[in-house]
Every structure is written in structure tokens, then in C-alpha cells.
Amino acid sequence: MRTSKPITVTLGSQQKSLDARLESGAYSSASEVLRAALRALDREEEALNEIMREKIREAIDDPAPDINADVAFARIERLHAERMKSGQ
Template sequence: MRTSKPITVTLGSQQKSLDTRLESGAYSSASEVLRAALRALDREDDAINEIMRQKIREALDDPRPDIDAETVFDRIEQLHAERGGVGGNDE
């Protein structure tokens, strides 16, 4: 029994990339190219998720005291003002 279903995809500017890969002989069908692309996208997502998990672990393990939100926003507004930006809530 078939576990996948045929789909129609409009590639636009990516069509040339697909055609080049097929012409090179590296892939024998558009389906192979798309499956490889999706596997690459899955690997990229996994890598980004791992980086984010690591950053979250580092933040949670950071022994420095927490900074309250008001202080953070005050610092952001100060930096923004120093760079010539428009001030906070006085619009």
C-alpha cells in the first residue's frame, strides 16, 4: 500500500535549481530532489532546535541574578535613545 500521495508543486524561481540537479545526474527525478531538500530542511531544523536548547540551558544555569522586566526595558529604551531613536511611550 502506498504511504505517500502525489502532489503538484509550483517552484517558480527554484525550478532552475531543480532542473540543474536533474541534468547533472545527481538525481533521477524531481521527487528525489524534493525528498533530499526536505531531509536537509529537517537536519537544519534539528540543528537550530539543538542550538536553542543549548542557549536555554546556558541561561537557566547562569548563576547571575535575574533582571526584572522593567530594568530590561529601561535599558533598551536608554540604548535606543542613545542611538537617536524615538523615545518610549510619549508618542
């Protein structure tokens, strides 16, 4: 029994990339290219999620005192205002 369903995809400028992979012989179908791309995207997202989990763990374990949210937002607003004045 089939667990997937056919879909229609418009690739735009990525069509050249797909065609090049098919022409190289690395893949035998557009479906194979898209499955490989989705697996790569899954790996990338998982790696980013792990980085974020680690950053959160570091922040939670940081012995430095917490900064009040009002103070933090005031600093951000000040930095933003300074950048706007300097044209950055």
C-alpha cells in the same frame, strides 16, 4: 500501500536549481530532489533546535542574578531610541 500522496508545487526561481540537479544526474526525479531538500531542512531545524536548547540550558544554569523584565525592556527601548536617532 502508498504512504504519500502526489502534490503540485510551484517552485518559482528555485525551478532552475531543481533542473540543474536533474541535469547533473545527481537525482533522477523532482521527487528525489524535494525529499533530499526536506531531509536537509529537517537536519537544519534539528541543529538549530539543539543550539537553542543549549542556549536555554546555559541561561538557566547561569549564576548571574536575573534581570527584572521592566528593566530589560527599558534597556531595549533606550537602545532602539538611540539607534533611531542615529539612523541605523
